[in-house]
Amino acid sequence: MDTVYEESSLYSSLVVLLVTVVGVSLYLWMSKKLNKGKPPLPPGPRGLPFVGILPFIEVGIHRYFAKLSETYGPIMKLNLGSKVCVVLSSSSIAKEVLKDHDAIFANRDPNIAALAVSYGGSDITWSPNGANWRMMRKVFTQELMSNKSIDACYRLRQQEVRKMVRQVYSKTGELINISEMIFGTMFNLVLNMLCGGMLREEDKVKISAELRPVIKQMITLVAKPNISDMIPILSQFDIQGIKREGKKLSSEMDRIFDSILDKRIKILDDEMQGMGSEDNNKETKDFLQILLQLQQQEDGTYLTNAHLKNLFLDAIAGATDSTSINVEWAMAELILNPEKLKKAKEELDQVVGMKNIVEEYHLSKMSYLDAVLKEAHRLHPVVPLLVPHRSSESCTVGGYTVPKGSTVFINVWKMHRDPDEWESPTEFIPERFLADSDKYDYRGNNYNFLPFGSGRRICVGIPLATKMGLYVIASLLHSFDWELLKKEQLDLLDKYRILSKIASPLEITPTPRLPKPELYV
Template identity: 50%
Template structure:
């Protein structure tokens, strides 16, 4: 080898060593500077943590929070799920990076259950979602529309009181009666008197059964969501079950729409809206061609309102009564407030509820301990983001564990105690606890762009129904039974065992009950 070739070989060797050294340095530097994924339990190959999930998922994730801290991850098949369990973590996702996390983590069953994701809950963040939210906030749930439905709500509540009066001294399944009452109250507001008498009672009873099945089906882990390439095989039959349940809802909506169209005339325009359905049909006729409100949207919005409103409101009411019967001094105080504001010689009216701060505190405390959706509706991120010092990969499922946050001893004094006074005391010190999601210690309905739009309707209905049940009747457990507060996971956290209680009259004038009966006849 001549000198020139030796020099070339030496140069190539030197350059090679430099390049390799540079790549090694860059690689080490990039690893050193990279933001790690959140901590979490080890899983199995392919399946990840899926085999280790426990049926009561809210208790299981709270236990993991105690081990790994306020942000941790689970690997569920091919899906990364990040769980957030502190106010600061929730704020980063729902406020600081709200736009990035504005989409909900769409599930195969939820897509089927909402006419292909055509509703406000599962619709992707964009023009259609903004149109649907505008319809809900500005047209359906404004004060004028809610005030217009006051007489309809009053009629349904009086009917429930009349039904209970007919069962004085007999055991009543409180949860079942509450569900029927809330369903009738919501449905009257949504579509008026399209269903009447026995048909309405039958539909309300079936609704509780079907909605119970639906929340379980949507809430359970689905292989199709964890391994998307298996969706078409529907291995667990989740999609098939959801289609069967959805057919029941669709039959009801089609029947209601057909009745309304016949009443108004197929081509006739709704001129004087009397309920939400009238408003929606009128908006449909005047829809913007770029983002039209279609009949599918109408049915999807009705489903959102009735399914979301009835299930969460009735569950909240059942928990409120259970907690007060378990702690009788709170029940006594609520009834004393009702007597002072309404009187024992009158029935509660909708407008009284704004003057019942302790009753309002009872509802708020119930929602602290038993938020309707313990993880909210799972979010997902359109871009990779750093949250709490950890990388949350694009497309992750993000669970905001509001149930754990609202029971955290570092945030709340005696967090397991049912104590409505904490909200009265907070108001006295200038802290404003409300449902707007601005304080990440208490946000039972979510926060940010995807906060629940049905809060105004739910707030009016829940406070009015609860106050009416407590003011009109005393409630006692059958002899030999005790109130238990065990719960079960199924999307919405319900009581494990239903409340069976005996109503007795508590108003001073028996003629009031006769007046109620006359009004509903």
């Protein structure tokens, strides 16, 4: 009896094995037949089963990808866990993705933390390409980033920049962490533009104290490596607690924003009843006021409070860290290149004069300082791999097939240092941007220079970011001389967490440069 059972069991096992072999063979044959004539997948490192190349990644993933591209070429495929990724490292191939096939690659690939802090990925940065994203982008670009709206906030920006100068003046001779100082200035500046037109000074201080750590924690969380992003089958367990932390921060953000919104709606109601007057001043109109007024218009734009929160979050999170990082890189490079710093100060002396303070109307005449910031963007792009794209269908790029659902990284750090496109690519040479400034603007049409991306998913905050960055660095350089007290060479190694910061924060000491103390009041 046992022998019959064993024979039956063995027979069944052989049948299962045979069916499996036939099934796999049929699948491979059909796949080969269906893919016959299609370009192959891009070359790349094989990696290990289940984890891909994760065990081999080196510190500074943009530099690691650049090193791999020397072996596998300007387009390569690799696996980060079970996630299929394609990395582009040349301007010609980047153009195929960002222009020729822009619609196919118009979706993002948000990680778990980004989804948690951005209301399910419904903000401008992470929202999928569609009606909701187009509506929010239209509001942001036409209502908040228009010249009219930015000009209406001029006094608010001016107040914050003057406050920064006074703060630095009070710390004459002291060591200043320039990164923290600039981040704080940029944060308060953007907050002032968003809702400063209706807030008393004590309100601003309170809101800034509550909101600033939440925003910093959100940025840190989105940048934190998460095994569940690489191996999605583990996401249900939330092993690192990132999803829980993201929801907690999002709830805290809701509480703070709701209190701001309630105050602004009350003031707007008072104005409509004729009880307010000062806030009607267009010179001090803030972005939140613009959004609330737009929400009440019946023009076919449907703006919910969730949309307002997302737009608020996009503006404050997007402008603060990225702009302050760019200014810090520029300041560090100038300090290490005294002859470039001298040129920048000579331009400031000529445009502004030693008896005046920097105003925004001076900025259009600061071609050299603008070139300094562009060179900092080239050599140290704030987002060296850009925000990742995701292919909505299979597509041929660079002669290879990019599969549907692939995560696409564009290594602008590598592209900005391409010796075939840039002379002396690792040197800090702002003059390279003076010969033909129109050739190297921020609009993403020159694929050798893409600090803000390109195509329909290009950064929507470029007008504000570039204006604010130039205004802040001009004010710091014109009002003060800066000294690096530590005589050893400043290490410009970067620290990558989606954004690329200086690994060792720049600490420098200010000395007043202008002749009259009243210019610092």
